[in-house]
Amino acid sequence: MELISKIIKHAEKYGNAEVIISSHNASSIVFEHNNLSNISAGKVSEMHIRLSNDGKFGFSKTNNISEWEKCLKNAYSIMKASEPLDLDVVITQKNKYPNVKGIFSKKIENLDKETRLNKMKEMMQVAKLIDNRINISTVESATDSLELQFANSNGVNAFNRSNIISCGVEMNIKDVSGYEMKVSHDLFDFNKIGKSGAELCISSLNPMPVKTMKGDLVLDYFAVADILHTILVPAFAADNVQTNNSFLKGKLGKEVFSKRLTIVDNALLNGGVFSRPFDIEGVKSQKTMLVDKGIVKNYLYDNYSARKDKVKSTGNCAGLQKIPYVGSSNFVVSPGKYSKEQIISETKKGIFAKTAFGTHVANVLTGDVSIGVSSAFYIENGEIVHPIKQAMVSFNLFEALKNIQLIGKELRQETDVVAPILRLDNVQIIGN
Numbered sequence: 012m013e014l015i016s017k018i019i020k021h022a023e024k025y026g027n028a029e030v031i032i033s034s035h036n037a038s039s040i041v042f043e044h045n046n047l048s049n050i051s052a053g054k055v056s057e058m059h060i061r062l063s064n065d066g067k068f069g070f071s072k073t074n075n076i077s078e079w080e081k082c083l084k085n086a087y088s089i090m091k092a093s094e095p096l097d098l099d100v101v102i103t104q105k106n107k108y109p110n111v112k113g114i115f116s117k118k119i120e121n122l123d124k125e126t127r128l129n130k131m132k133e134m135m136q137v138a139k140l141i142d143n144r145i146n147i148s149t150v151e152s153a154t155d156s157l158e159l160q161f162a163n164s165n166g167v168n169a170f171n172r173s174n175i176i177s178c179g180v181e182m183n184i185k186d187v188s189g190y191e192m193k194v195s196h197d198l199f200d201f202n203k204i205g206k207s208g209a210e211l212c213i214s215s216l217n218p219m220p221v222k223t224m225k226g227d228l229v230l231d232y233f234a235v236a237d238i239l240h241t242i243l244v245p246a247f248a249a250d251n252v253q254t255n256n257s258f259l260k261g262k263l264g265k266e267v268f269s270k271r272l273t274i275v276d277n278a279l280l281n282g283g284v285f286s287r288p289f290d291i292e293g294v295k296s297q298k299t300m301l302v303d304k305g306i307v308k309n310y311l312y313d314n315y316s317a318r319k320d321k322v323k324s325t326g327n328c329a330g331l332q333k334i335p336y337v338g339s340s341n342f343v344v345s346p347g348k349y350s351k352e353q354i355i356s357e358t359k360k361g362i363f364a365k366t367a368f369g370t371h372v373a374n375v376l377t378g379d380v381s382i383g384v385s386s387a388f389y390i391e392n393g394e395i396v397h398p399i400k401q402a403m404v405s406f407n408l409f410e411a412l413k414n415i416q417l418i419g420k421e422l423r424q425e426t427d428v429v430a431p432i433l434r435l436d437n438v439q440i441i442g443n
Contacts, residue, residue: 015162018060018079022164025087026064027102029163029331031291032076033057036156040127043149045135050124059291060086061331063102066095070332096334101314101324102165103293111296113282114173118198119154122176127152134180134205141209144184152178152201161293169289180208187215187398190233190366190386194425196282211365211386218398220443221389227361228404228438229354234367234384236428239342241370242378242408244427247276247301247309248327248337249316258378258409262307269415271347274302276311277429278326278340285340285427292328296340299325305413313337343429347418354417354434356393362402362440363388363395378409403441411435 015030022028038052056076060083062069069090073082135147156174161167178201179192189212191204230238251257259267278296280286289295292314300308312320313328316337329338355363365386373380383403388395412435419431 015160016168019162019164022062022083025062027164029061031059032160034158037154039151039153040131041151042131045147058082059331062086062090063100064090066099067093068096068100068334069093098318100334101318102163103167103314105166106295108169108288108295109279111279111286111288114196114286116174116197119174119176120156130201134201137202138182138205138209141206142213145182145209145212147180147182149181161289163293167293169293171288178204180204182208182212184212184216187212189215192425194284215386215398218400221362221399221402221440223442224440225437226440227358228435229358229361229363230433231365232423232430234364235430235433236426237367237370238408239428239430240426242373242375244339244342245375247311249310249312249320250337252310253316253319256376258376259307265307266305267307268302268305268412270305271415271418272302272305272412273345275300275343276339277343280341283341284424290326290328291330294324294326294328296326311337311339339427341429342427344431346420346422346431348420349417350420351432354419354432355390355395357417358390358434359392361390362399363390378407380408381405400443405439405441406435
């Protein structure tokens with residue numbers, strides 16, 4: 012805290028100043044084809060400095076904290092050379108930060124390398140016991156302990172500490188693959204990851220082609236998270252709305268989605284992967300209602316975009332290096348009332364997809380999606396009939412969410428998206 016306060020004191024002669032110092036103590040263990048291939052560990056620090064004065068803005072960063080004076084001078088030089096913004100950058104005022112629960116675990120902090128190695132080896136054994144034909148191509152476990160300091164020239168001086176652990180596995184039987192992962196602020200059972208991946212592998216054996224047809228698309232968590240993260244989350248970012256890069260421009264207060272759909276951005280979520288007491292600008296975190304029973308209620312703001320719309324920041328600044336730069340925290344789709352089994356039983360014809368790929372080429376502005384699905388299964392008359400080879404699906408996400416009927420009751424989070432299983436109706440399915 013002493014160093015960051017010292018930097019702010021020196022920076023104030025140039026104008027308004029904000030400084031972030033982050034320290035990551037990270038480690039990774041990787042097995043490839045049952046053999047230990049890599050162990051890495053280390054501490055990495057980074058400093059970000061943002062200056063603003065009379066509408067001008069400058070940013071610089073460094074991985075060498077001892078060179079903070081050089082970093083500060085770089086930010087000042089960039090500010091002097093920059094074109095004035097239409098509005099000054101707002102500097103966060105002092106406020107009381109919330110106590111966010113479940114984002115730091117002493118169990119993770121005290122977890123030693125040997126224990127993790129044994130957990131990973133046992134997980135691989137569990138998978139092989141399910142079916143000895145399984146080839147485990149990759150297993151990776153990572154931990155990261157983060158200390159984040161923020162200070163600005165308005166007297167804000169904040170500190171947050173969190174840690175996280177993850178584990179992922181990729182396996183195959185011949186040309187059929189299985190994948191599973193888990194990310195958490197607390198320890199979890201590695202064996203469940205191996206068991207789930209193995210079961211997916213086995214259930215995917217002997218895939219058959221599917222005919223091109225119109226049908227219902229049942230999306231499991233990873234497919235839902237990938238699609239929503241790429242297409243829907245950016246639509247709520249105020250910077251995209253203000254630059255006409257969002258489908259939701261002009262839609263506040265309007266019923267855009269199904270009444271069954273409610274979405275919040277919740278940075279205070281207990282144990283949420285992206286929970287935090289404050290954002291990168293030092294604005295205190297909050298829970299922001301985005302969609303209430305189909306009606307668009309809010310956008311996500313940082314200080315700059317909020318000032319443009321004459322509202323308050325929602326605490327969603329994702330970085331100081333760009334103006335504006337808005338991002339989500341925990342993007343939570345409220346659960347429905349259906350189990351996975353009920354959703355499948357109420358599907359006359361369609362496919363169930365565990366994962367999606369190619370979402371990066373979807374049209375974020377219009378919501379038009381044409382992507383591939385894998386680890387997918389053909390559904391007929393309420394039953395899974397057989398696994399299918401990779402297929403393509405085509406639909407408009409915004410229209411699909413307007414007409415959505417079936418939403419799962421169990422939530423999952425491994426990314427910024429917290430979501431249940433969703434069924435999108437009347438989708439174009441393009442077979443082999």
